[in-house]
Amino acid sequence: MRSPDTASGTVVVALAQINATVGDLSGNASRIAAAAREAHAQGARLVLAPELALCGYPPEDLLLRPAFMRACDAQLSALAIELADCEGLHLVVGHPMAWEEAVDVRSKSYAALPRRFNAASVLAGGQVVASYCKRELPNYQVFDERRYFASGRDAGRDPLVFEVQGLRFGILICEDAWFDEAPEAACAAGADVLCVLNASPFHLDKHEEREERMAQRARACGRPLLYSHLVGGQDEVVFDGASFAVDAQGCVKARAPMFEAATLMVELGADGVVGGSVAAVPDAEGQAWAALVTGVRDYVGKNGFPGAIIGLSGGIDSALVLAVAVDALGADKVRCVMMPSPYTADISWLDARDMVARLGVRYDEIGITPMFEAFRAALATQFTGLAEDATEENIQARVRGTLLMALSNKTGAIVLTTGNKSEMATGYCTLYGDMAGGFAVIKDVAKTLVYRLADWKNRQPTPRADGTVGPVIPERIITRPPSAELRPDQKDQDSLPAYDVLDAILARYMEDDQGIEEIVAAGYSRADVERVTRLIKINEYKRRQAPVGIRITHRAFGRDWRYPITSKFRA
Numbered sequence: 001m002r003s004p005d006t007a008s009g010t011v012v013v014a015l016a017q018i019n020a021t022v023g024d025l026s027g028n029a030s031r032i033a034a035a036a037r038e039a040h041a042q043g044a045r046l047v048l049a050p051e052l053a054l055c056g057y058p059p060e061d062l063l064l065r066p067a068f069m070r071a072c073d074a075q076l077s078a079l080a081i082e083l084a085d086c087e088g089l090h091l092v093v094g095h096p097m098a099w100e101e102a103v104d105v106r107s108k109s110y111a112a113l114p115r116r117f118n119a120a121s122v123l124a125g126g127q128v129v130a131s132y133c134k135r136e137l138p139n140y141q142v143f144d145e146r147r148y149f150a151s152g153r154d155a156g157r158d159p160l161v162f163e164v165q166g167l168r169f170g171i172l173i174c175e176d177a178w179f180d181e182a183p184e185a186a187c188a189a190g191a192d193v194l195c196v197l198n199a200s201p202f203h204l205d206k207h208e209e210r211e212e213r214m215a216q217r218a219r220a221c222g223r224p225l226l227y228s229h230l231v232g233g234q235d236e237v238v239f240d241g242a243s244f245a246v247d248a249q250g251c252v253k254a255r256a257p258m259f260e261a262a263t264l265m266v267e268l269g270a271d272g273v274v275g276g277s278v279a280a281v282p283d284a285e286g287q288a289w290a291a292l293v294t295g296v297r298d299y300v301g302k303n304g305f306p307g308a309i310i311g312l313s314g315g316i317d318s319a320l321v322l323a324v325a326v327d328a329l330g331a332d333k334v335r336c337v338m339m340p341s342p343y344t345a346d347i348s349w350l351d352a353r354d355m356v357a358r359l360g361v362r363y364d365e366i367g368i369t370p371m372f373e374a375f376r377a378a379l380a381t382q383f384t385g386l387a388e389d390a391t392e393e394n395i396q397a398r399v400r401g402t403l404l405m406a407l408s409n410k411t412g413a414i415v416l417t418t419g420n421k422s423e424m425a426t427g428y429c430t431l432y433g434d435m436a437g438g439f440a441v442i443k444d445v446a447k448t449l450v451y452r453l454a455d456w457k458n459r460q461p462t463p464r465a466d467g468t469v470g471p472v473i474p475e476r477i478i479t480r481p482p483s484a485e486l487r488p489d490q491k492d493q494d495s496l497p498a499y500d501v502l503d504a505i506l507a508r509y510m511e512d513d514q515g516i517e518e519i520v521a522a523g524y525s526r527a528d529v530e531r532v533t534r535l536i537k538i539n540e541y542k543r544r545q546a547p548v549g550i551r552i553t554h555r556a557f558g559r560d561w562r563y564p565i566t567s568k569f570r571a
Helices: 025-041 060-064 066-082 174-178 181-188 206-221 284-302 316-329 346-359 369-379 390-411 421-426 447-458 475-479 499-511 516-521 526-538
Strands: 010-017 046-048 090-099 115-124 127-133 161-164 167-173 193-198 225-229 231-234 237-240 244-246 252-255 262-269 308-312 334-338 362-365 414-417
Touching: 010 025, 010 244, 025 046, 025 066, 025 090, 025 262, 060 066, 066 090, 066 115, 066 127, 090 193, 115 167, 127 167, 167 174, 167 181, 174 181, 174 193, 174 206, 181 193, 181 206, 193 206, 206 225, 206 244, 231 284, 237 284, 244 262, 252 262, 284 316, 284 447, 308 316, 308 346, 308 390, 316 334, 316 346, 316 414, 316 447, 316 475, 334 346, 334 390, 346 362, 346 475, 369 390, 390 414, 421 447, 421 499, 421 526, 447 475, 447 499, 499 516, 499 526, 516 526
Parallel strands: 010 046, 010 225, 046 090, 167 193, 193 225, 308 334, 308 414, 334 362
Antiparallel strands: 010 262, 090 115, 115 127, 161 167, 225 244, 231 237, 244 252
16 A cells, blocks of 8 residues: 555544435435534545435436436536535435437437446535446345346446546445455555445344455455445434444454444554544344344334324233334333233233333323124124134234224324234234234344343443333243233134244245255254245235334345245145
C-alpha cells in the first residue's frame, strides 16, 4: 500500500450505515447526504453508502418501470449537486442504472429493452464521475437479481478504482467480494483498499459468516477491506448493519452497531494500519430479538400504520409478540384484545391481565361464546349426525379473526398475528382465524426459539408500567403446557410431536433440505419424520395465504420457500 498523501498519514473513510426505504428516493438521498456531511465535518474524505441505498433494497419489480429508473437517475444527479460544497469529498452510493441497447425496439424482445445494472457511482465536485456495475448476481435464498439485472461483465467497463488522498480504492458490490474475479480485477487495476457496498439480509449467524469470508478475501488480496451495509426492515427481510473494516491480515479493526443507523469512521494509516471503534455483537437471542423489533418497527412505521392490535390469549406466542411490539412501537401504540371462549382457562385471563399491566398497553376483553353459539346454531341442521371436530375449533378462531380485523378496519391499526414457524410448518393454525392479520411477527421463529426468546427477554432489565424494572412475561406463561384452548383440556402435543423433536425435524427437512431417509438415519423415529414432513407438504396451501412475516433464519416460509401446492413428490 502506498503512503497516503496527507500530513497526518491517515485517510478517514466513513461507512454510512443507513436505514433506506424502497422507493423513497428523496428520503434515502437525504439520509445519505446527512451522513456524508457529518462525516465530512469529522474529516472523512470518502463516504461509502450501501448497495442500492438510493432506491432501497430490494426494489423488485419497480425496476421494470421506466419511470422508476428515470427517477433514480435524476435523484443521483441531484445528490451529487447537493454535496458539491463538501470540498474534497468522494461519496460512493449504490443505485440501479439502465443503459439503452442499440437494437430494433420494434422486435419486442428482451434484448430490445434497456439493460439494467446493480451499480455504484462515485460522486465528487457536484458530478457523477465514475460508475461500476455488479458482476456476480445472486439467485438463491431471498435473492432474485438475475430477474432484474445484467452482469457488469456485459457493461464493457473496467474495474472502478479511484484515488483519495494518495490511496487507491477499488469498488465491489456485495456478492462480487465472495468470488475471486472482481476483487482480483480491482487489485490488478491498482486498488490499495477494497470497498464493498452491501445489502445482505439478516439471518442468525450471518454476521460471523460475512466477517470470516471478507477476512479471507482481505488475506487473499493482501489489502484492507471496508464493508458498508444497510440496516432496517423491508417487508419480510431485515438488514442488521454491523458494517466493518478488516486489515490485510483479516482482523476486524472497526465495526458499527447491529440494528442501528450509524456512521462508522475508519482510519486508514500508512503501511495498511486500520483503526476505528469495534461495537460488540449480541448473542443469538439478542440478535433475533433486535431483528424482530426492527422488522415490526419498520413495517408498521414505513407503511404508515398508527399502531398495532394483538389477539392476546394468555399463551406464550401472543405474549412474545406483545413484548416485541412494545419494544418496537411503544406501549401507547399497542392494543391487546382478549377473546375468551367456553374453553379458555382462568389462568389465561389472569396471565393476560398480568402481562398487559406490566407493559401498560390498552387491554379489552370481548367474549366470543355468544357468537360461537350463534354459528353452531346456524349450522346445526347442516351438521346433523356429524360429530364435533376441528370444524368447531376453527369457528372459534375465525370469530376471533373477524373481530380483530373489524377493529383494524375501524382504527387503521395493523393486526399482528402470533403464529410461530412450527405451527406454520405443520398447519397447526386456522385460515381466516389466527392467521388473519397484516404482519406475522414470529412466522420464522420455531417454538423452541419462542421459549428461548421469552426467557432471554425476562432476563433483560426492562422498565415496567408501574415504574419497576423486571420480567415482562409472567413466568406461568412460559412454564405451562402450550394449548390452543379450542376444546376441553387441549394440549399442543395431543396433535403434534414434542416441539424439540418437531423443530429438529423441521430444521433438517425445511431449512437444510435433508431427505426423509437422511433424517431417520440421524436418529429420529420414522413415524415422527413421516408425520412432520407430510404435514409440511399438505399445508402449503395455508402458507401461501399467510401474511408476510419477518425472516430470521436462512430458510423461511416466504421469498426463499417456493414449493408447489400441488405435488406428489415425497422424500
